[in-house]
Every structure is written in C-alpha cells, then in structure tokens.
Amino acid sequence: MRRRPALLLAVCLVLAGCASLPTSSAPAPFDVPARDGAGVQFSAEGPADGSDAETLVGDFLLACAAGPQDDYATARLFLTSASARAWQPDTEILVYDTDTAPAISVGAEANSSVDVTVSVLGVASIDASGVLTRVEVGAVSRSFSLVRENGQWRINAPDNLVLMSRAAFTALYSLVNLYFPTTEGTDLVADPRWFPSRxxxxxxxxxxxxxxxxxxxxxxxxxxxxxxxxxxxxxxxxxxxxxxxxxxxxxxxxxxxxxxxxxxxxxxxxxxxxxxxxxxxxxxxLEAHGVPPAPPYSLDTLVGAGPQGVGIVSDSGVRSLSGATDATNPTASPVDSALVAWSGTDGVYAQRGDNTVAFLPGQAPLGPSVDRYGWVWGPASASSVSVGGDSEGAFGVGVEAESAGDIHAVRISPDGVRALIIRGSDASAWVGVVERGAGGRPQAVHSLERITVERAAVIDASWTTSTGVALVLRESGSEEDHLVTMPLGGLPSSVSLPIRVSSMSAGSSSASVVITGVDSGGERQVLVRSGALWQSAPQGLTSARFAG
Incomplete structure (x- = not known):
C-alpha cells in the first residue's frame, strides 16, 4: 500500500523553485517550529519507495503544501538531484480553484522516462515580488518530465513556478501592504503584496x-x-x-x-x-521624532437626495444641506462632510455650506466623486475627466487607455492616490494612479489595470478603504445582481443582492453599502446594508451614496 504524505488543511502543486541548496548533502525533510503569528503549519513526507509516475506526482503536489514553511526541502526530494539544486519555486505561483481537484494523466513510458500532465482551473498568478494578477477562470495544464534515478521515478527540470490551490495559498500566504511615503511626505501609499506568513x-x-x-x-x-x-x-x-x-x-x-x-x-x-x-x-x-499621523477619513458619512433636497442621513433623519430637488447620487468629501456634490439635470454641483464651490457641465449619471483635497470629479469622455473645486472653474484631467471606451464614472480612493474607473460598452472596471501637483491638484490618471471579473458587466463600483473595492456585477441573462468585494491585489468574495441595482456606494467596509434600484415588483428602493441585513433608507430618499 502506498504511503501518502502527512498534510494539514490544504494542497498545493509546485512546478517551480527557489534558492540554491547546499551541495554537501542531499535535501531532507525537517520540522519547522511555529512562532506566534506564524499561521497554519503544514508538514509532509518525502516520496515512497517504488511509487509509480502518477503516485509520485500526486504526492509531490501534496508535499508542496509545506513548501513555504520548509523552504521546499520536502518537495525537492521528489526531484532529480540536479533539479533539486536548480529549482526556483519562488519565481511564480499559479493559484487554482480549490473546488476542483487536479486531474493527472500519464503518457506512455519510453526509455525510462515518462511525461505526466496536471490540469487545473487557474484563478490568479503571483510573481516573485508578491504582486497578484487575477485571470479569468480557465483550464491550466502543466507537464512534468519523469526519469529513473537510482531505480526510482523523479521529476526532472520542472518549470520555475508553483501551482497552488487557493485554499493552500491563502493559508500559507498573507496579503499585506508595503507602505511608502507620498512624494510630498504627508501620507503613506499602500502597495499590496502577497508574502509567506512564515x-x-x-x-x-x-x-x-x-x-x-x-x-x-x-x-x-x-x-x-x-x-x-x-x-x-x-x-x-x-x-x-x-x-x-x-x-x-x-x-x-x-x-x-x-x-x-x-x-x-x-x-x-x-x-x-x-x-x-x-x-x-x-x-x-535611528532616533526618529515627529512621525506624522495618517490623515483621518470619514467614509461612513451617508448623503441622500430626494424631493426635499440633499442632506446627511443619520438614524434620526436627514439633515438638509441643499434645496436642490433634481439631485441624484450625492456624495461628500471623505475629510469634510460639509463639502457635498451631486448630479443635476445639467451638470455636477458641489457646495460647502451655502456656497457653490464647483459646477461641472455635462452628465455624470452615476454621480461625482470628491477627493480628500476637495477636488470634485464629474462628467467624463473616453480620454479625460472634468474636475473642479477652485476659482478657475472646471478643467480636464487626462486618462490613459482611450481605446478602452467612454468613462461612465470615476471614484477616487480615500487617500487620493488611485482612481476606480467604470468605462466602455462592456462596463469594465479599471484602477489607475492619480498624479497630482501643488495643493493636490490632479494632473493625470495613468497606469490603468483592468479588474478581472467573470463575464459580467460592472453596474457601479466604490472604494471601501484606500486598497479595498466593491462592485455590483450583472451577468448576462441572470436575474440577480451580485456585490463583489476584494482588496487590491487580492481575491474576490460575492453575495447576491435583493434588488436590480442602478447605483451602489460603500462606506468603510463591505458591511456598509447602499444600493438604489427596483425590486421584483418594479418598486424603486434605496436600501442600506448594516452587517448582513438590508434596511430601507429614510422615506423620501430617491438615491444615496457614502462619502468619497
């Protein structure tokens, strides 16, 4: 009876490698002591004597689950001696869907060698620096070349990459941020990465x-x-x-x-x-004094609009700020709730107290965005967004990737560093970097990257934190809309929504969401999520958005 590696919780398939090994002795498995905060611990055994090709590869996939915690020492035992020294598994990780087991097929043996193919459903790729790129779920196949070494099957010259189940990956790796000061030194910019928890x-x-x-x-x-x-x-x-x-x-x-x-x-x-x-x-x-505090953001300020005008929504009702009766999709500054903006019939309006601070002609049907510097982002074309907020009036901010289509909405992250953009006839979502000048004046949006979603249109999108996004997605032919939340550089989670959504906004977490749309009976609804429950917004509101 063949021996199976001892394994805790998850399985990973590794097709690539890491640092070189010492040459004075053969690699051997070892136990790694767990420190506080080290996360889930995995252990595995080496190959069993006399394993056939399919068994060896299957056991190798299991042994790789311990890879990030024993520096792939056990996994290297499944490789030829030369391959064990040369293999670099940290070059790339391919993450596959946990719900589907790897399919292993063995070719015909010839001259003491055989090829074994492993097929999985790919989800994402992580490079050597820890940057994750999502891919549409699809079949991914990798081949192993096996040869006889000392009478035993061993894997020869595997690719420098690792194929790992999503369950194993999220158990062994942590999504964290590298924080770098902004160019003016007043805040920190988050750069999301995946690193081993050990x-x-x-x-x-x-x-x-x-x-x-x-x-x-x-x-x-x-x-x-x-x-x-x-x-x-x-x-x-x-x-x-x-x-x-x-x-x-x-x-x-x-x-x-x-x-x-x-x-x-x-x-x-x-x-x-x-x-x-x-x-x-x-x-x-290093003796450092005067480390500046991070700017505070109030993302849970909810602004509503209706026949009575625009106001701040609370448990006690709506505190009126403007008498604009044609307002839709209002919002507020993430640092100053007195600064509010909304879409009107002829353009975007922004107001602080009784004073109008911006008017941006044109249509912004999903509403404007107000950044922490006080700039209001409104109507857009395929190549620019109209921005205002000072005495100069509206000006255009260029957006790259004009070929991606007209821009339907722009949402600026709480720290002002990134723009979340909905654009194109397929209603896709993109994240770009906002370049600014003096006083935080926006100059351009560049380095756009598309958010990968599974064959669905993006109805609306919002920030939950400076690195977290929420999107309402609608698949063609589906009767249900879905709320998808994910950290930048992370993996998504999804819940179904109770109405057909026309607009959405999130507060400081995915538990604080407001949606506007119609229910199954065609009745217009404005619903606010508190935890897992949806409640109706105060009577009379026709739309609402959180700050940002």
Whole structure:
C-alpha cells in the first residue's frame, strides 16, 4: 500500500523553485517550529519507495503544501538531484480553484522516462515580488518530465513556478501592504503584496528595500536610502520587537528620519508577532521624532437626495444641506462632510455650506466623486475627466487607455492616490494612479489595470478603504445582481443582492453599502446594508451614496 504524505488543511502543486541548496548533502525533510503569528503549519513526507509516475506526482503536489514553511526541502526530494539544486519555486505561483481537484494523466513510458500532465482551473498568478494578477477562470495544464534515478521515478527540470490551490495559498500566504511615503511626505501609499506568513517581517523588509512597483513611482518615494542592503539573517523578532538592521547611510534631516521610521513601523507591524520596531543603520540607532499621523477619513458619512433636497442621513433623519430637488447620487468629501456634490439635470454641483464651490457641465449619471483635497470629479469622455473645486472653474484631467471606451464614472480612493474607473460598452472596471501637483491638484490618471471579473458587466463600483473595492456585477441573462468585494491585489468574495441595482456606494467596509434600484415588483428602493441585513433608507430618499 502506498504511503501518502502527512498534510494539514490544504494542497498545493509546485512546478517551480527557489534558492540554491547546499551541495554537501542531499535535501531532507525537517520540522519547522511555529512562532506566534506564524499561521497554519503544514508538514509532509518525502516520496515512497517504488511509487509509480502518477503516485509520485500526486504526492509531490501534496508535499508542496509545506513548501513555504520548509523552504521546499520536502518537495525537492521528489526531484532529480540536479533539479533539486536548480529549482526556483519562488519565481511564480499559479493559484487554482480549490473546488476542483487536479486531474493527472500519464503518457506512455519510453526509455525510462515518462511525461505526466496536471490540469487545473487557474484563478490568479503571483510573481516573485508578491504582486497578484487575477485571470479569468480557465483550464491550466502543466507537464512534468519523469526519469529513473537510482531505480526510482523523479521529476526532472520542472518549470520555475508553483501551482497552488487557493485554499493552500491563502493559508500559507498573507496579503499585506508595503507602505511608502507620498512624494510630498504627508501620507503613506499602500502597495499590496502577497508574502509567506512564515518569517513575514523579513519578507516585508525585503519588499521595502526593493521599492514600490513601477506604477507608483510617480506618487510614492522610498524612505529607505538607495543602495541599502540587508543582513543575511533578515529581521529578528523577540518579545514583539522587530530588530531591523540596514546597511545604509543615516538620513541627514529629521524629516527623512521620520519618514523612514514611519514606513518601517507601519509596514512591519502588520506581522502578527511584531508590535514595535527598532532600527539601526550601519550600527547607528535611528532616533526618529515627529512621525506624522495618517490623515483621518470619514467614509461612513451617508448623503441622500430626494424631493426635499440633499442632506446627511443619520438614524434620526436627514439633515438638509441643499434645496436642490433634481439631485441624484450625492456624495461628500471623505475629510469634510460639509463639502457635498451631486448630479443635476445639467451638470455636477458641489457646495460647502451655502456656497457653490464647483459646477461641472455635462452628465455624470452615476454621480461625482470628491477627493480628500476637495477636488470634485464629474462628467467624463473616453480620454479625460472634468474636475473642479477652485476659482478657475472646471478643467480636464487626462486618462490613459482611450481605446478602452467612454468613462461612465470615476471614484477616487480615500487617500487620493488611485482612481476606480467604470468605462466602455462592456462596463469594465479599471484602477489607475492619480498624479497630482501643488495643493493636490490632479494632473493625470495613468497606469490603468483592468479588474478581472467573470463575464459580467460592472453596474457601479466604490472604494471601501484606500486598497479595498466593491462592485455590483450583472451577468448576462441572470436575474440577480451580485456585490463583489476584494482588496487590491487580492481575491474576490460575492453575495447576491435583493434588488436590480442602478447605483451602489460603500462606506468603510463591505458591511456598509447602499444600493438604489427596483425590486421584483418594479418598486424603486434605496436600501442600506448594516452587517448582513438590508434596511430601507429614510422615506423620501430617491438615491444615496457614502462619502468619497
């Protein structure tokens, strides 16, 4: 009877590899002690004597679940000696759907070699820097070439990539943010990455030293000095304190020291076993004072519109701010609820108190967006968005990828760094970077990346945090709309909605959502989600949106 590897919780298939192995001895399995915050622990055994080709590959897929926690030492036992040294599994991870088991097929043996094919449903790809790219679910096949070594089947020269089930991946890896100061140094920009949960602080520090992804270089800077290198032991954590040693020159100014401390502390304290960070640069202790607090955002301010005008919605009713009776899809600034904006019959209006601060001619049927700098984003074409908020009046902000189609709506993230854009005849969703000048004045939206959804149109979209999005999707022929939420760089979750939606907005989480649409009887509804329940908005409101 064949032996199966001992495995906890999840399964992964690895087709690629990592760092080189020592040559003084053959790789062997070992146990990894768990630290607090290390997450789920996996263990596995090596190949059984006399395994046939199908069994060997199947057991290899199981053994790979322990890969990120034992540096793939057990998985390498399934490879030829030369392949075990050369294999680099951290180059790429292909994530497949957990609901479907890998299909393994074996070809005809010839000259003591055989090819084995593994087929799965692919979901996403993660590169060596931890950046995830979603793909439409579809069949993915990878082939293994097996040869006889010392009378046993072994995998020869596997590709430098790992194929891993979604369950295993999310159990072994953490979605975290690398935080980099904005170019003006007043906030931190989040750069989402996936890193192994084991030794997470060391992975985070290595990511910071490597710097932000290319698309963020226009809006973010790295407080870690150029040319910095890391010690081989990474980050040592004891009693909740991460000891960071950098081979770098100490920044000259107090501001630069503060930004460096801010970047390191905000990033590394995401590790469950880190609550404080101590930093030395080339043996000199970093003493940073005056680390700025992150700007506060009030995303749960709900603004409603109806025959009585525009106002702030609360449990006690609606506090009127404007008597505009033709308003739809109103919103407010994420930092100043006195600044509200809405779509009217002839354009977008913005008002603070009794004063009009912007009028943007044109149509914005899904409503405007107000960013934290006070700029109002309104009507758009295929190549630009009309923006206003100062004495100069409306001006155009260029948006790349004109070929993607006309823009239906623009939503600016709470930190002002990114734009969520709905565009095109297929109503697709895109995320781009907002480049700004003095005073936060928007200049361009670039580096657009499409959000992959499964054959569905995007009805509306919203931010839940500076890196979290919510979308209402409608599949062709379906009678139900769905609310899909996901962090940037993450994987989606979905729930069905009780009405046919025409517009949607989210507050500070996916549990705070407002939708406008019609029910099965054709009755117009404005519903507010509180936790898992949907409740009617105050009577008389015809639409509502959260701030942002």
């Amino acid at each position: 030794r997470l602080a060391s992975h985070l520090l290595a990511g910071l030293v490597a710097g932000p992804r290319q698309s963020l270089t226009a809006v973010a800077s790295n407080a870690i000095p150029a040319g910095t290198t890391l010690p081989s032991h990474g980050v040592e954590v004891a009693d909740g304190v991460a000891r960071v040693e950098l081979n770098a020159v100490m920044p000259a100014s107090e501001g630069a020291k503060a930004r460096l401390s801010w970047e390191l502390t905000r990033t590394l304290t995401q590790a469950g076993d880190v609550s404080q960070v101590g930093v030395t640069l080339s043996g000199e202790t």
